[in-house]
Amino acid sequence: GFTQPVDRLNLHAGTFSPIPTSIRTALTDPQWRAAMQAEFDALQANDTWELVPRPPGINLVTGKWIFRHKFFANGYLDRYKARWVLRGFTQRPGIDYDETFSPVVKPATVRVVLTLALSRSWPIHQLDVKNAFLHGTLNETVYSEQPSGFVDPSRPKHVCRLNKSLYGLKQAPRAWHLRIAGHLLSLGFVESKADSSLFIYRRGADTAFLLLYVDDIVLTASAPSLLQRIIAALQQEFSMTDMGPLHHFLGLSVERRVDGLFLSQKQYMLDILDRAGMSDCKPCSTPVDTHAKLPADGIPVAD
Numbered sequence: 001g002f003t004q005p006v007d008r009l010n011l012h013a014g015t016f017s018p019i020p021t022s023i024r025t026a027l028t029d030p031q032w033r034a035a036m037q038a039e040f041d042a043l044q045a046n047d048t049w050e051l052v053p054r055p056p057g058i059n060l061v062t063g064k065w066i067f068r069h070k071f072f073a074n075g076y077l078d079r080y081k082a083r084w085v086l087r088g089f090t091q092r093p094g095i096d097y098d099e100t101f102s103p104v105v106k107p108a109t110v111r112v113v114l115t116l117a118l119s120r121s122w123p124i125h126q127l128d129v130k131n132a133f134l135h136g137t138l139n140e141t142v143y144s145e146q147p148s149g150f151v152d153p154s155r156p157k158h159v160c161r162l163n164k165s166l167y168g169l170k171q172a173p174r175a176w177h178l179r180i181a182g183h184l185l186s187l188g189f190v191e192s193k194a195d196s197s198l199f200i201y202r203r204g205a206d207t208a209f210l211l212l213y214v215d216d217i218v219l220t221a222s223a224p225s226l227l228q229r230i231i232a233a234l235q236q237e238f239s240m241t242d243m244g245p246l247h248h249f250l251g252l253s254v255e256r257r258v259d260g261l262f263l264s265q266k267q268y269m270l271d272i273l274d275r276a277g278m279s280d281c282k283p284c285s286t287p288v289d290t291h292a293k294l295p296a297d298g299i300p301v302a303d
Contacts, residue, residue: 019067023148035082040150049160061144062087078100084147085168105213113209115218124228127217130239138165183237218249222250
């Protein structure tokens with residue numbers, strides 16, 4: 001699927017497998033079946049759960065498979081992605097979750113960090129954590145059903161007692177944030193008081209800024225050698241990919257130009273138009289009359 005360019009607005013137009021509508025169709029398609037197997041193998045290798053007989057009276061959290069096409073920045077199909085997620089709304093407060101945390105990035109923080117890096121000609125890299133939420137450690141006892149299509153034939157009635165956090169759990173973002181923040185602090189970073197997504201590293205002349213949004217990381221440092229040292233230290237602890245110079249973060253497309261960085265939300269807008277069924281609508285430069293002249297001392301407009 002690497003050679004077929006993709007029409008980003010019509011995912012079913014390409015010569016690749018469309019997103020399956022049911023588990024049955026997913027399991028019969030070799031591409032999606034392989035993606036599900038890869039996800040299941042990753043969960044097993046991570047020691048995410050233990051299969052145990054179902055204890056009486058427990059709250060069993062249900063789950064489902066989520067399917068996505070992942071694309072390169074140029075619109076080519078990268079890979080098929082299947083993810084087993086739990087339905088957090090079936091959890092019970094005080095029983096299988098306590099504290100939660102929803103990360104929020106302040107756009108001003110992102111702009112300030114990018115502006116600082118640009119003005120000092122620092123390298124700006126983008127990092128991606130594979131299966132981020134699976135790194136989180138759970139403090140609560142959570143039981144979930146076995147992934148559909150991958151139920152152990154010798155123990156079909158058993159349930160999964162989770163050792164690690166899983167996507168969809170209400171406490172998953174919090175467990176992951178505590179884990180990575182703890183590791184960053186051990187590396188000498190300090191968490192910003194103004195924005196919990198910003199971590200700052202200072203050692204003599206060495207400075208680095210790290211922006212963290214769930215599993216997306218933007219890292220900039222005063223020297224390429226320092227940048228590589230930090231990436232290596234993170235990769236020792238987490239399964240992390242260095243995606244090279246920043247090109248996409250939080251729905252923002254970032255394009256390096258001679259006079260700076262050009263930020264746009266073009267892809268986000270195209271996705272919204274697609275969702276509204278308006279991807280073929282005729283463009284209009286602006287819905288407002290730009291030639292109207294209003295005198296400074298005229299009658300105020302009623303509405």
